[in-house]
Amino acid sequence: MTAHPVDVVSTAPYGAAADPYDAAGWLSATARTLYERGWMPGTSGNVSVRSGADAVLITASGLGKGRLTSADTVLVQADTGTPVRPGSPRPSAETCIHLAVYRAFPMVGAVVHAHPPYATALASRRYRAGGGPVRFTDLELIKGMGRAYLDSIEIPLFANWREVPRIAAEVGDHFAHPATDPAPALLITHHGATTWGADLAEASDRLECLEALCQLALLIGD
Amino acid sequence: MTAHPVDVVSTAPYGAAADPYDAAGWLSATARTLYERGWMPGTSGNVSVRSGADAVLITASGLGKGRLTSADTVLVQADTGTPVRPGSPRPSAETCIHLAVYRAFPMVGAVVHAHPPYATALASRRYRAGGGPVRFTDLELIKGMGRAYLDSIEIPLFANWREVPRIAAEVGDHFAHPATDPAPALLITHHGATTWGADLAEASDRLECLEALCQLALLIGD
């Protein structure tokens, strides 16, 4: 077997001391892995890690994630999304959604956004049926969303406004007064799923669990 | 093609003479393979092998199975599930289910538990329809469950109690008076599948067959 790329992802949380260079390597490896799974078709999807108190390292815009290298990442200011260094590649167009998550959850070290098919389809079916959060009940994999002792979780579902900052604003508003211990994930109808955690490994693990939950929900039916 | 990890799994049954160090390597390789297939999303799933008369080597708790190494395993006492050595990683929270299987079947050398989607969905649909065992009839892959000459097999279906020892107790009770030649597998609703065999290769082979049987049952329909 070839080693899995996530094998080399440290489980240490990213923080002020994280080396941006290594973080870039981990970011691009994570993006390539998600691409290989078919969850980032074309140039879609974006991944970020917190870098110190005031910055976020995020994948660059418009690149095929299967071809991503360390150079295809950009350090942006956590408050504005502006690249820290002149001449940086253009950050992902969805940087503002990542920043909304980092602002809402100070302990979060990494955010992953992708287009896994079952999560996207379940979100869209729910939205078409009137919207509201997607709730999972009884399924064991709920524990993989960091919620070991609950029988159900709710994943908030957002509209896919053409203007990305409008999505980010709604995400920010939603989490300004979150429920106690909200699930580390959100869904955007007709678009995809976003998860977060202390580090890239945890954020990726949660995306896997969310997609598996959504596949099970579709297979089990009503 | 890259070599398949199971390529290096010995087909010799694990027993008193098994080298725990090599067993750890095989355990982690098996877990990585099942993760790669998508059957152990996030940190879910657990794998064990019997180690001598009184101990079981099992994967540690809470780790991403795609990142597992030999060090992420722990030797526990077969009767209590307590780590044999102080300072060991914490064993899987589902160790007690593995131990119930080893107690019921003295010849079993390995147990594999994962969350393959079709088996989990079929178990949940059956449970919602009133429960009782999942029966497969006529399908050739029944032979892959160690039952060459039968036209059908039944896989017992258990409730997914929040208290894992309660699941283990029901598994133990069920197999205390098993049918003649019971199938080497069980399903837990909304949770996943567990299979066993003389060694890791056989237990894994049976998990593959069970998942394929469940996929066929869903594709063929009623």
Next chain:
Amino acid sequence: MTAHPVDVVSTAPYGAAADPYDAAGWLSATARTLYERGWMPGTSGNVSVRSGADAVLITASGLGKGRLTSADTVLVQADTGTPVRPGSPRPSAETCIHLAVYRAFPMVGAVVHAHPPYATALASRRYRAGGGPVRFTDLELIKGMGRAYLDSIEIPLFANWREVPRIAAEVGDHFAHPATDPAPALLITHHGATTWGADLAEASDRLECLEALCQLALLIGD
């Protein structure tokens, strides 16, 4: 990308001059590839090549196909299925079906049998609906079954008798008076698919096309 195992399969037909040693390497590589795709769960599936006028090299019985090596093959007599050399591994229990195909089609150099899910499910649904051949109409991939200029093909569908020689006998009877230019494939209900061709590459290509045709038939619906 890692090289695909079929990369090393010669496209030259196997014949009297074929080196059995290399054929064993190709056989096991083909089996591993089909296993990796999920079409040979557990120890299921079997692959063979003609070896000279009177013998067939086939995969051994009861082994996980993901772990197969050159040593896990056995040369059998084409008329009886008996191993040519004493001390050989036991040949696949389905050797007689392979031999029925070689007898019916003298130009065939390789036979592949596996359990791809869509082909198995479609066969089972057709059988349950009354049986008769599975017909594909209009689909472009019909050309991949060696039938470039027809609008439809029929794949014969056989019962899955517990006694494998009875299946082989029915296959032999069916092809004793075949239609003009029969499709190089057969289906066995609740069991799987068998394809053949001049060599392993062609037989494998046809299995891929048959499985894709069956997936499309299920996705398109009635």
Next chain:
Amino acid sequence: MTAHPVDVVSTAPYGAAADPYDAAGWLSATARTLYERGWMPGTSGNVSVRSGADAVLITASGLGKGRLTSADTVLVQADTGTPVRPGSPRPSAETCIHLAVYRAFPMVGAVVHAHPPYATALASRRYRAGGGPVRFTDLELIKGMGRAYLDSIEIPLFANWREVPRIAAEVGDHFAHPATDPAPALLITHHGATTWGADLAEASDRLECLEALCQLALLIGD
């Protein structure tokens, strides 16, 4: 993780200065990748790049795409499809469809044609329901088809005439008077999907997005 083959595909558009030798390597790597994904079963599928003003390099006919090498490509004249050099392998039987696309869109540098299952099934269902273009609305991945600011796109749907030049002629006619900014893709019922772009990476990215859009459309339902 093994490196993804598209990792080595340059993102520079192919043009008059492109080295045909490297283009052949990129063509065959792209074909192998699409084969590995299951989108080119058997010997199906074909890929091409523009080579200078008057020629196109295309994959050869009748070869398994998983086994393709640089030598399995042929330079053809862009107007006639005739091989530029005597003794070349026979070009893909669907070369004329590629040429129709190159003639319609002078800026296109690469064309990819494959048989991804969801696109093929959706095309066939639409055709059976009366035909007309396949329209995608609201889905975020529309942006992956080069159409960032539209709420919907239409992919033209063609009949699968047995005579391939007739398909090519209908493609040519369709795009002789295209809508403003037509989508870089077409579907052929019961057959597959074709996408194009400035280079192989862009054409491949768009095929991924189209297949993901079709999978979502089938999962979301009406």
